[in-house]
Amino acid sequence: MKLTELKAMQLAELFSALSDASRVRIISLLIEGEMSVSALADGLKMTESAVSHQLRGLRQMRLVRARKEGRQVFYTLDDDHVVKLYSMGLDHVEHG
Amino acid sequence: MKLTELKAMQLAELFSALSDASRVRIISLLIEGEMSVSALADGLKMTESAVSHQLRGLRQMRLVRARKEGRQVFYTLDDDHVVKLYSMGLDHVEHG
DNA sequence: TAAATATATGAACAAGTATTCATATATTAT
DNA sequence: ATAATATATGAATACTTGTTCATATATTTA
Secondary structure (H helix, E strand, O other): OOOOHHHHHHHHHHHHHOOOHHHHHHHHHHHHOOEEHHHHHHHHOOOHHHHHHHHHHHHHOOOEEEEEEOOEEEEEEOOHHHHHHHHHHHHHHHOO | OOOOHHHHHHHHHHHHHOOOHHHHHHHHHHHHOOEEHHHHHHHHOOOHHHHHHHHHHHHHOOOEEEEEEOOEEEEEEOOHHHHHHHHHHHHHHHOO
């Protein structure tokens, strides 16, 4: 399983995107379905600014996708890789 | 998928353990099999001290396990959750 | 056009983290 | 016992990161 330094960095970046409780909670909400920034902010009791900053990182890692509708922006999980990583992690934390 | 704040933190901690290129490379070496600290240090071109510090974190997250033999300590991956997380992440980075 | 709403972003600060260096502990060899 | 080897650890420093605050952009409403 030789790993180039580049891929090691990319992998680390990917996991970094999931390495914060706020972002994990964002993911867990988005698993239920699409949500706007303010709905996320409400649900997480965070400011919209903080949520927006976090969503930016998740977007850059292609973990979430944005869809603009009027002045709202709705976010969804980008693909089900994310769900799998999330639930495998949860599995390790709960049992394992 | 409601997530308690505690579990969100634990999940974030787990992903944090994989959120650094050095640690990812440690994991990728251990996928091949058991290795001593100095062998890891050689393979990664890091000091043994730095490797040891990183292994501590991986150990605390129960991602690796230590086995002492004489004055050497051999590390292995704790279970195959780790391998699954690793390869799913790699999958996302490479394709996805 | 002006005001209001939703989101995004830059700067700044606080908190966290990875590495280095020095030192400590444990084990083996002389 | 002393020296050498393998690993671990505490302190210090440099770097990274999350949040807040102020401001900017885009869209809708009056």
